[in-house]
Amino acid sequence: MNGLFRNFDLLSVGVAVVSTVILGFIVFFNNRKSITNSSFLLFCLVTSGWGIVNYLNYQIDRPEIAFWFIRLTIFLAIWQAYAIFQFFYVFPKEQQNFSRLYKFLFFPWIFFTSFLTLTPLVFAEIAQISPEGRIVGVVNGPAIPLFGLTAIGLVVSALGILIRKTKKARDREKTQLLFILIGTVLMFALIIVFNFLLPAFFNNPYFIPLGAIFTLPFLAMTSYAILVYKFLNTRVVMTEIFILILLFISLLELVQAKNLSEVLIRGPAFIGLIVFGILLIKNFLRETELKDKLQIAYADLKKLDEAKSEFLSIASHQLRTPLSAIKGYISMILEGTYGELGEKTKTPLKNVYQANERLIKLVNDLLNLSRIEAGRVELEMEKTSLEEITLQAIEILKIGAKNKNLYLKFEKPKSSLPPLWLDKQKTIQAILNIVDNAIRYTEEGGVTLTIKKEDGTLPKVLVKIKDTGVGMDEEELVSLFESFSRGQAGSHYWTEGIGLGLYVAQKFISLQKGRVWAESEGKGKGSTFYIELPA
Amino acid sequence: MPRLLIVEDETLLAEMYRDSFRAAGFQVVSAPSVEDALKEVARKSPDLIVLDVLLLDENGLSLIEKIRKEKKDIPFLVLSNYDDPQTIKKAFELGSKEYLLKTDFTSSELVQEVKKYL
Numbered sequence: 001m002n003g004l005f006r007n008f009d010l011l012s013v014g015v016a017v018v019s020t021v022i023l024g025f026i027v028f029f030n031n032r033k034s035i036t037n038s039s040f041l042l043f044c045l046v047t048s049g050w051g052i053v054n055y056l057n058y059q060i061d062r063p064e065i066a067f068w069f070i071r072l073t074i075f076l077a078i079w080q081a082y083a084i085f086q087f088f089y090v091f092p093k094e095q096q097n098f099s100r101l102y103k104f105l106f107f108p109w110i111f112f113t114s115f116l117t118l119t120p121l122v123f124a125e126i127a128q129i130s131p132e133g134r135i136v137g138v139v140n141g142p143a144i145p146l147f148g149l150t151a152i153g154l155v156v157s158a159l160g161i162l163i164r165k166t167k168k169a170r171d172r173e174k175t176q177l178l179f180i181l182i183g184t185v186l187m188f189a190l191i192i193v194f195n196f197l198l199p200a201f202f203n204n205p206y207f208i209p210l211g212a213i214f215t216l217p218f219l220a221m222t223s224y225a226i227l228v229y230k231f232l233n234t235r236v237v238m239t240e241i242f243i244l245i246l247l248f249i250s251l252l253e254l255v256q257a258k259n260l261s262e263v264l265i266r267g268p269a270f271i272g273l274i275v276f277g278i279l280l281i282k283n284f285l286r287e288t289e290l291k292d293k294l295q296i297a298y299a300d301l302k303k304l305d306e307a308k309s310e311f312l313s314i315a316s317h318q319l320r321t322p323l324s325a326i327k328g329y330i331s332m333i334l335e336g337t338y339g340e341l342g343e344k345t346k347t348p349l350k351n352v353y354q355a356n357e358r359l360i361k362l363v364n365d366l367l368n369l370s371r372i373e374a375g376r377v378e379l380e381m382e383k384t385s386l387e388e389i390t391l392q393a394i395e396i397l398k399i400g401a402k403n404k405n406l407y408l409k410f411e412k413p414k415s416s417l418p419p420l421w422l423d424k425q426k427t428i429q430a431i432l433n434i435v436d437n438a439i440r441y442t443e444e445g446g447v448t449l450t451i452k453k454e455d456g457t458l459p460k461v462l463v464k465i466k467d468t469g470v471g472m473d474e475e476e477l478v479s480l481f482e483s484f485s486r487g488q489a490g491s492h493y494w495t496e497g498i499g500l501g502l503y504v505a506q507k508f509i510s511l512q513k514g515r516v517w518a519e520s521e522g523k524g525k526g527s528t529f530y531i532e533l534p535a
Numbered sequence: 536m537p538r539l540l541i542v543e544d545e546t547l548l549a550e551m552y553r554d555s556f557r558a559a560g561f562q563v564v565s566a567p568s569v570e571d572a573l574k575e576v577a578r579k580s581p582d583l584i585v586l587d588v589l590l591l592d593e594n595g596l597s598l599i600e601k602i603r604k605e606k607k608d609i610p611f612l613v614l615s616n617y618d619d620p621q622t623i624k625k626a627f628e629l630g631s632k633e634y635l636l637k638t639d640f641t642s643s644e645l646v647q648e649v650k651k652y653l
Contacts, residue, residue, distance in 0.1 A: 317616040320637060
């Protein structure tokens with residue numbers, strides 16, 4: 001217990017330094033390309049170095065070595081002031097073009113001043129040593145005002161930039177800057193009170209070695225400001241807390257080491273834990289970044305998908321509009337709405353009408369194909385009589401069959417079928433496409449439709465469409481339901497079609513958990529198409 | 536004589552439907568936009584509205600929403616080439632008697648469909 005309290009300042013500085021390094025790397029790995037994040041890491045690393053050196057210079061018994069540590073402390077103090085200045089200067093940009101003045105005058109000035117702190121020009125020599133062997137006073141060199149002005153100038157300028165940016169900022173950026181401003185004020189308040197007022201006016205220098213702890217409010221607030229608006233990942237936060245707890249325990253063990261061999265074991269373990277913690281958090285951050293990118297990509301794809309669907313509907317509307325006008329006007333002319341039409345004129349007009357109907361079918365088929373391939377077909381399921389649907393299809397096609405002197409028969413089932421749960425429009429379309437196809441490829445005889453119910457473990461209804469047409473060989477049966485497939489007979493019997501009817505029919509039925517297939521005994525022996533639907 | 540309001544922005548189609556329905560004995564007025572259609576409805580309520588969806592100013596179904604807000608229960612059917620499933624669903628939810636595709640009907644077939652609802 002006594003050892004614990006004696007080493008408490010080492011423990012607290014150790015935890016502060018390690019937390020500072022981890023926070024710096026977390027922010028840096030969040031976006032390695034950002035100048036803001038890089039500047040924050042620079043500040044964290046310099047502050048950690050300053051915290052370690054500041055603590056050590058009060059632990060060293062030999063004054064001449066301690067004096068060098070004091071010089072190192074103010075050397076790092078210049079870089080710390082510069083790092084905070086640069087951080088506020090670039091925040092919250094990802095890229096920054098530094099002016100020539102910055103690169104070739106300002107930065108070399110910082111470099112020069114920091115170099116001076118390592119010479120007798122700033123702290124010339126030790127002025128006074130306490131009975132315990134601690135340095136209690138130093139002789140200032142001629143360059144001490146330069147050091148003071150540079151350090152204070154950097155800090156005051158940094159604060160000025162921060163306050164100006166906070167006033168000008170809006171919304172999210174303003175909130176981020178407010179967090180940073182509060183953290184900065186807390187940090188400087190603690191440093192002024194514990195590192196200046198207490199030693200200077202109350203003769204209490206005890207808290208000076210704990211300087212690293214006073215930067216924690218600024219670091220925590222700034223990390224939160226940078227990270228919380230990029231991502232908020234509970235898993236990362238919990239992992240960070242877990243790593244910090246492990247580090248605290250490991251550091252506790254290290255400071256309580258009784259001999260060199262324990263230090264040699266626990267030291268590397270502690271360092272290893274730091275490296276492991278940084279790598280683990282880095283991996284989580286990368287995972288989160290990927291997840292964010294995936295979510296953005298998914299949202300973009302969804303928008304694209306919706307835009308595609310709207311495009312299909314609008315394109316079909318635009319294509320169909322002139323076709324509607326042609327269909328409407330020609331039908332009115334043929335019906336005599338605009339006066340009696342000569343017989344000679346009727347035939348060519350009917351041909352134009354038929355050509356227009358082909359175009360309308362082509363547009364409908366292409367639209368169906370686009371929707372099927374885009375996965376945009378929606379089913380409107382309702383209780384429907386399959387017999388009624390079949391009769392509707394026959395009614396539409398009977399004129400076409402009659403024109404070819406073919407019969408088109410529907411042999412009704414002996415007992416009536418129960419209503420089925422179907423998409424009426426798509427089922428009619430499928431039957432129409434198959435029967436129409438049968439009529440196209442039949443020269444003599446005709447097409448017969450039958451429906452029967454098939455009992456079994458899963459009751460089904462089977463629609464059979466049998467024609468006395470040209471028939472198919474095995475090879476044609478294989479590719480029959482592919483899009484744009486017309487078989488060998490297609491080019492001879494039906495030059496109008498583009499081979500989408502059967503493909504669309506099969507898709508519409510399979511969407512309703514049904515099946516479509518065809519059988520034929522060969523060329524010249526007709527074909528039978530089957531539509532199977534769940535009952 | 537039943538009064539029809541045809542809301543159609545394509546001039547060619549509007550004229551064709553006017554000729555067709557007048558030849559069938561209807562009194563026909565037409566409007567190319569929702570705004571003009573509302574003016575016609577305010578002037579004299581039609582017996583049936585035949586409505587396209589993609590119009591000059593806004594979606595044709597917004598005409599029905601506005602008419603319903605004024606508590607007028609005028610029957611309507613949609614006659615359009617825009618077959619977006621969501622729009623079709625919304626039309627029936629608003630009380631459309633039918634959603635007809637223009638390319639599916641000749642003029643006389645269209646007249647027969649409309650007569651069912653008068």
